[in-house]
Amino acid sequence: MTVLVSQVNRLRRAPLSRPIAGVGCASTGDTSAALSAYCAAAGIPAIVFLPADRISLQQLIQPIANGATVLSLDTDFDGCMRLIREVTAELPIYLANSLNSLRLEGQKTAAIEILQQFDWQVPDWVIVPGGNLGNIYAFYKGFEMCRVLGLVDRVPRLVCAQAANANPLYRYYKSGWAEFQPLVAETTFASAIQIGDPVSVDRAVFALKATNGIVEEATEEELMDAMSLADRTGMFACPHTGVALAALFKLRDQRIVGPNDRTVVVSTAHGLKFTQSKIDYHDKNIKDMLCQYANPPISVKADFGSVMDVLQKNVNGKT
Numbered sequence: 001m002t003v004l005v006s007q008v009n010r011l012r013r014a015p016l017s018r019p020i021a022g023v024g025c026a027s028t029g030d031t032s033a034a035l036s037a038y039c040a041a042a043g044i045p046a047i048v049f050l051p052a053d054r055i056s057l058q059q060l061i062q063p064i065a066n067g068a069t070v071l072s073l074d075t076d077f078d079g080c081m082r083l084i085r086e087v088t089a090e091l092p093i094y095l096a097n098s099l100n101s102l103r104l105e106g107q108k109t110a111a112i113e114i115l116q117q118f119d120w121q122v123p124d125w126v127i128v129p130g131g132n133l134g135n136i137y138a139f140y141k142g143f144e145m146c147r148v149l150g151l152v153d154r155v156p157r158l159v160c161a162q163a164a165n166a167n168p169l170y171r172y173y174k175s176g177w178a179e180f181q182p183l184v185a186e187t188t189f190a191s192a193i194q195i196g197d198p199v200s201v202d203r204a205v206f207a208l209k210a211t212n213g214i215v216e217e218a219t220e221e222e223l224m225d226a227m228s229l230a231d232r233t234g235m236f237a238c239p240h241t242g243v244a245l246a247a248l249f250k251l252r253d254q255r256i257v258g259p260n261d262r263t264v265v266v267s268t269a270h271g272l273k274f275t276q277s278k279i280d281y282h283d284k285n286i287k288d289m290l291c292q293y294a295n296p297p298i299s300v301k302a303d304f305g306s307v308m309d310v311l312q313k314n315v316n317g318k319t
């Protein structure tokens, strides 16, 4: 996002016939937070269109706190996206969603960082959660740029992981890329990828075809279990990371990803933005979900005997 906002900052200082009044986006909560933060730092007005009651409180408060103009709209992300495209065609507001190539130029640097951190050894697989689908293409662009520059000799196979409740790309892939059918995305804990009509679908297909890529999906139970399992290793993952991890588990089970394959799972948000879903999971308070890795807090009477009883059972009994 800083690439795009920096360019807008430069353009706003240039003598344009129609000066840029601000920068706008539709968002499921993360793009809006990044845009608002960088615009606040640059002193540029930010305008964000959010689907009402579909993003977490932690995501909602970020653009509010950063002083953006926040429109909470009675529609889903795809409805917000349609509206912001109409509005930016009319008003001198610069569109910051990832159909803008300046976003992809910034996002592609994640691929360069991966290669650098692996000392320029190319991973076999990179698994990316997919919603609006700019990310998967940006990863391809970054890896391919490094290949063309001779920094590496191949690119990894890409996997786009979607929530089963919002899986238009997965369906398209399963149809053998026959015909893309946008859909109305159902509610998913992976709310940032609750998108039925992704703007970068064609670019995503290009990236997947070019890397012999795969699209996988994860049910709500699979993604919440995978996220919770990751947390048990000391991470604090978001549900979207859970989608990507669940995809990895499935591809391992199918022996598509081998036991020694070097695999990168991209984690797209901090788990603290999604505390309510974690609390519901650990309280086993999710309809039709076993929540097999739930770890609910234990209410204990505040006396030595009661505390000792619980510890004997839960700690000593387990050693």
Ligand SMILES: N[C@@H](CCOP(=O)(O)O)C(=O)O
Binding pocket: 026, 027, 028, 029, 030, 031, 032, 096, 097, 098, 099, 131, 132, 133, 134, 135, 192, 193
């Ligand atoms: N998950 C995104 C959805 C918008 O995607 P973008 O790639 O166009 O920025 C969000 O957090 O808003």
